[in-house]
Amino acid sequence: MRTIDIPLGDRSYPVRIGEGLLADPAAWAPHVGQAPILIVTNETVAPLYLPAVLGALKGHDVDTFTMADGEAEKNWDNWRALIGRLADRHAPRDTTLVALGGGVVGDLCGFAAATWMRGIRFIQAPTTLLAQVDASVGGKTAINIPQGKNLVGAFHQPAAVIADTATLRTLPPREYRAGLAEVLKYGAICDAGFIDWIEANIDALRAMEPDALAEIVERSVRYKAEVVGADEREQGVRAILNFGHTFGHALETHTGYQRYLHGEAVAIGMVVAATLSESRGLLAPGLARRLADIQSALGLPVTVPADIDAPDLLQHMKLDKKNLAGRRRLVLLSAPGKAIVDEDSADADILAALNACRAEDPAA
Ligand SMILES: NC(=O)c1ccc[n+]([C@@H]2O[C@H](COP(=O)([O-])OP(=O)(O)OC[C@H]3O[C@@H](n4cnc5c(N)ncnc54)[C@H](O)[C@@H]3O)[C@@H](O)[C@H]2O)c1
Known part of the structure; x- marks a missing residue:
């Protein structure tokens, strides 16, 4: 088992990473006392992993709340139902919630933990x-409302993260690949050496070799811990985690969240952002091509599709909630492994970068 500490003063917590941790009582024991536990999961994950977790927590007072699957479930109704369950059970303040699932379950469970009795303990599993390398670490919790995604939420750090890398083997392959985009993002913004490592281990990553999985989760969590440790509430440097996301969100919004998984849109967005960094003269030429080659080898998309117009994407970017005081903020690169926040890219620069990243093959 690998352990990484997230250094946030009295809100610090460990991230435990390894194969088979969900079924291992020793992985849970330091984080659960004798107080009641409520496991929040969904109907896809429950049959796969709930029995293992219940086995590891044998002897504890455990209840389960199972949601339907899907991003649309990260909503008021499920938050209300979960809070209702806590209220009906007179759940005491020392109750521990456990989020067993992907980022949807984690965000909703975390938000319920943040809001029940002004905040109770929760564990991310x-x-x-994507959830192991990103969503479970950092304390952002949220639900979606009809007006937009993640608009209602809170910062609430978990008491521990238990990341069982064996669970990744049952993921739909597309979900796994989408998570790899976020892994590569850490290399692009934090550590050029990690880009080299990913490039050298493409076959191991495609084969989901246990050591390769543990390595990418550990390194990604370390990078995220560094950034979050320096800026817990996204007042500054934490913004660099949005590399590729402004373009990615524009693609997701434009296609009604139907065509791309988040990580796939981010993958295209990273190539566009690196291309813009190069054309603005901020970054030496070559990295955009290299990121695109790595992503292609990992089975990720890399081009802006021929049927989407660049001005439409630009329009979506103007509404991005990360813009401040009307200024458009983009995360660009000044070197491999080094991100900068930019407010000076003109519309024409952005349009040119989007068009430079068009699929050469119109069918792509
Ligand atoms: N809080 C944060 O910092 C943060 C960061 C990034 C993303 N997010 C949020 O995370 C969400 C996306 O998370 P996600 O990509 O994990 O999606 P998800 O939670 O929808 O999971 C993807 C799919 O995989 C299924 N699944 C989960 N684990 C599985 C397993 N081991 N085997 C088989 N199937 C499994 C799920 O049921 C779902 O169908 C979004 O709502 C996003 O806003 C939050």
Whole structure:
């Protein structure tokens, strides 16, 4: 078992990473006392992993709340139902919630933990790659409302993260690949050496070799811990985690969240952001091509599709909630492994970068 500490003063917590941790009582024991536990999961993950967790927590007072699957479930109704369950059971303040599932379960469970009695303990047990390398660490919790995604939420750090890398093997392959985009993002913004490592281990990553999985989760969590440790509430440097996301969100919004998984849109967005960094003269030429080659080898998309117009994407970017005081903020690169926040890219620069990243093959 690998352990990484997230250094946030009295809100610090460990992230435990390894194969088979969900079924291991020793992985849970330091984080659960004798108080009641409520496991929050969904109907896809429950049959796969709930029995193992219940086995590891044998002897504890455990209840389960199972949601339907899907991003649309990260909503008021499920938050209300979960809070209702806590209220009906007179759940005491020392109750521990456990989020067993991907980022959707983690965000909703975390938000319920943040809001019940002004905040109770919760443990993240992420079962997707995206949740293990990103969503479970950092304390952002949220639900979606009809007006937009993640508009209602709170910062609330978990008491521990238990990331069982064996769970990644049952993921739909597309979900796994989408998570790899976020992994590569850490290389692009934090550590050029990690880009080299990913490039050298593409076959191991495609084969989901246990050591390769543990390595990418550990390194990604370390990078995220560094950034979050320096800026817990996203007042500054934490913004660099949005590399590729402004373009990615524009693609997701434009296609009604139907065509791309988040990580796939981010993958395209990273190539566009690196291309813009190069054309603005901020970054030496070559990295955009290299990121695109790595992503292609990992089975991720890399081009802006021929049927989407660049001005439409630009329009979506103007509404991005990360813009401040009307200024458009983009995360660009000044070197491999080094991100900068930019407010000076003109519309024409952005349009040119989007068009430079068009699929050469119109069918792509
Ligand atoms: N809080 C944060 O910092 C943060 C960061 C990034 C993303 N997010 C949020 O995370 C969500 C996306 O998370 P996600 O990509 O994990 O999606 P998800 O939670 O929808 O999971 C993807 C799919 O995989 C299934 N699944 C989960 N684990 C599985 C397993 N081991 N085997 C088989 N199937 C499994 C799920 O049921 C779902 O169908 C979004 O709502 C996003 O806003 C939050």
